[in-house]
Amino acid sequence: MKALAVDIGGTHANCGLVENDRILTHESVDLTGTMNIRAVLSRVGDVLRQLVHQHSQSLTDFQGIAVGFAGLVDSRIGRVVSTNKKYDDAPEVDFCAWARDAFGLPLRIENDARLALLGESYAGAARGFGDVVMMTLGTGIGGVAMIEGKLLRGKHAQAGCLGGHIPVLFNGRACTCGGIGCAEAEASGWALPGVVRSVPGFPESSLSSIANIGFKHLFEEAERGDRVAQIVRDRCLNIWAVDAVALIHAYDPEVIVIGGGVMERADIISPYIEAYVQKYAWTPWGKVQIRRAELANNAALVGAVPLISERIS
Amino acid sequence: MKALAVDIGGTHANCGLVENDRILTHESVDLTGTMNIRAVLSRVGDVLRQLVHQHSQSLTDFQGIAVGFAGLVDSRIGRVVSTNKKYDDAPEVDFCAWARDAFGLPLRIENDARLALLGESYAGAARGFGDVVMMTLGTGIGGVAMIEGKLLRGKHAQAGCLGGHIPVLFNGRACTCGGIGCAEAEASGWALPGVVRSVPGFPESSLSSIANIGFKHLFEEAERGDRVAQIVRDRCLNIWAVDAVALIHAYDPEVIVIGGGVMERADIISPYIEAYVQKYAWTPWGKVQIRRAELANNAALVGAVPLISERIS
Numbered sequence: 001m002k003a004l005a006v007d008i009g010g011t012h013a014n015c016g017l018v019e020n021d022r023i024l025t026h027e028s029v030d031l032t033g034t035m036n037i038r039a040v041l042s043r044v045g046d047v048l049r050q051l052v053h054q055h056s057q058s059l060t061d062f063q064g065i066a067v068g069f070a071g072l073v074d075s076r077i078g079r080v081v082s083t084n085k086k087y088d089d090a091p092e093v094d095f096c097a098w099a100r101d102a103f104g105l106p107l108r109i110e111n112d113a114r115l116a117l118l119g120e121s122y123a124g125a126a127r128g129f130g131d132v133v134m135m136t137l138g139t140g141i142g143g144v145a146m147i148e149g150k151l152l153r154g155k156h157a158q159a160g161c162l163g164g165h166i167p168v169l170f171n172g173r174a175c176t177c178g179g180i181g182c183a184e185a186e187a188s189g190w191a192l193p194g195v196v197r198s199v200p201g202f203p204e205s206s207l208s209s210i211a212n213i214g215f216k217h218l219f220e221e222a223e224r225g226d227r228v229a230q231i232v233r234d235r236c237l238n239i240w241a242v243d244a245v246a247l248i249h250a251y252d253p254e255v256i257v258i259g260g261g262v263m264e265r266a267d268i269i270s271p272y273i274e275a276y277v278q279k280y281a282w283t284p285w286g287k288v289q290i291r292r293a294e295l296a297n298n299a300a301l302v303g304a305v306p307l308i309s310e311r312i313s
Numbered sequence: 314m315k316a317l318a319v320d321i322g323g324t325h326a327n328c329g330l331v332e333n334d335r336i337l338t339h340e341s342v343d344l345t346g347t348m349n350i351r352a353v354l355s356r357v358g359d360v361l362r363q364l365v366h367q368h369s370q371s372l373t374d375f376q377g378i379a380v381g382f383a384g385l386v387d388s389r390i391g392r393v394v395s396t397n398k399k400y401d402d403a404p405e406v407d408f409c410a411w412a413r414d415a416f417g418l419p420l421r422i423e424n425d426a427r428l429a430l431l432g433e434s435y436a437g438a439a440r441g442f443g444d445v446v447m448m449t450l451g452t453g454i455g456g457v458a459m460i461e462g463k464l465l466r467g468k469h470a471q472a473g474c475l476g477g478h479i480p481v482l483f484n485g486r487a488c489t490c491g492g493i494g495c496a497e498a499e500a501s502g503w504a505l506p507g508v509v510r511s512v513p514g515f516p517e518s519s520l521s522s523i524a525n526i527g528f529k530h531l532f533e534e535a536e537r538g539d540r541v542a543q544i545v546r547d548r549c550l551n552i553w554a555v556d557a558v559a560l561i562h563a564y565d566p567e568v569i570v571i572g573g574g575v576m577e578r579a580d581i582i583s584p585y586i587e588a589y590v591q592k593y594a595w596t597p598w599g600k601v602q603i604r605r606a607e608l609a610n611n612a613a614l615v616g617a618v619p620l621i622s623e624r625i626s
Contacts, residue, residue: 011526072597081597081598082595082597116551120624124467130468131467131468138623147465147467147468147472148467148468153565154444154458154460154461154564154565155443155444155460155461155565155566155567156565156596156597156598157565158562158565158595158597158598159460159563159564159565160563160565162562162563162595163563165595166479166559166561166562166563167481167555167558168480168481168482168483169481169482169483170482170499170551170552170555171551177595178592178593178594178595179558179562179593179594179595180555180593181481181555186483215358235469238484240439240484242480242483242493245480245492246479246480246559249471249475249478249479249492250322250472250473250475250479250563250564251467251472251563252466252467252470252471252472252473253467253468254468271324279491280491280492280493281491281492282395282471282475282478282490282491282492283469283471284385284394284395284469284471285394286473287468
């Protein structure tokens, strides 16, 4: 089966043509400054048509189009349910109508993290597993669940996709979701500068001279011996691992796949989470595997064919 | 449909005869000192036979027997998967063989909290809802989930039933489950004495003269103005509410049903959790209802017929 695939993120859209588990071609579209989802779709449509043409394909070769979107999505009705400060017009847009008009193709839209999990389960780190949690450590924290071979969606399509918004500190920081002490509010890319600045001794830390403190700096300065960086690094590792335990207790997976930009330091993160989970998660049946995501930024594109093929009730 | 029903708890077994959503008769059996599940089953068997006889029924009137057990249970294979310091021989027992030999009836066994949720959903506070989380606040904290009309079970039967073991304080207290900072480790009946004693000023508190501090004392002394009691009461309320938000984010319910002995103070607990959830949970579709459990200690018995009738794949 061939599909058009789009992964719409905060700053880029990844557009591609896929055949089963193979990406035939793909192109990243810069969305900086585009706050309107209709404008995004117009640009994405142009790029997809171009890719089809360049690859000597015809639109009739494709069975459908899959869209990943960074927000709450109900794939059963093909709508975005809620956004989080980006593309706030998306809930009003009829994506299926757009696909019909622009390509004459059926469309499935899904939360981007769920689509990435479908990809990793179809042809990546979770191949062969039906019970999977995927965590994404980056600007935000993602946490999505597949149970017995099916994405968990629930009544209003928001079950099994808010794993970064499980509170890990009941009296912690305010989160962009409106909650308090979410894993994302305590240990994500956007939260990091605030967390670092709150540590006593910050003015003397080597981090205090960095304009936009990211995890790359944090790990580097910690390794150079900066005390504040070490404290925050260890706290983040602890919170990611505790979030993993929460998701194991909630969803009973065989494997946790971890992706996202922060996993450039998988050398430190994976063994830490593995050891923590082994020690503190209650899994009398055996050991949850911890695996690094394999498909990086293309996981959602690889999820296109399973999403389109899925029987949704 | 008529069924035999047993709810095996830590100190008592509640044995009953049920017809659909009606309890025909029931009797509580004291299990103090009984640490062996085979001894429990022998006593439970006698009591059930007695009840059948006293109620002028015949065993052939009954379609099956439902058992609730306080531990991890895989109802698909009819086995206890893991216990938590009570009836540790239960994983070796073939409950179905026992029911066949003792009554000539088919048996279904399920985690007691899941069975109580089935009861509340069949004929209690969650009647008419397919998407339900039930929290139990007592000696431990229970949290079980039903999604789209089905109990969530997962690969190893431990999805959707460990809601008290979601960490709410990433660097908190050790839990009996082996985890750290679980809601149960921070705000359950067994954790309460330790939490109270750790508050500065405890030696001057009116609680310091009480031998086994329970939630009844906590609420009473807080209302009498004891500062330590007020601090711990407010912390517990906060943690229960945060656990509710975690379970909403994990399972997407329409309603949260709250039961357990601590809900004798539902006058304080329900409005607190309702207000917190409304303010801090991310539910763009609307408002999660907070309801007090209606069936008290008989919820699991009322769950017998739905459990026996359920098609388990």
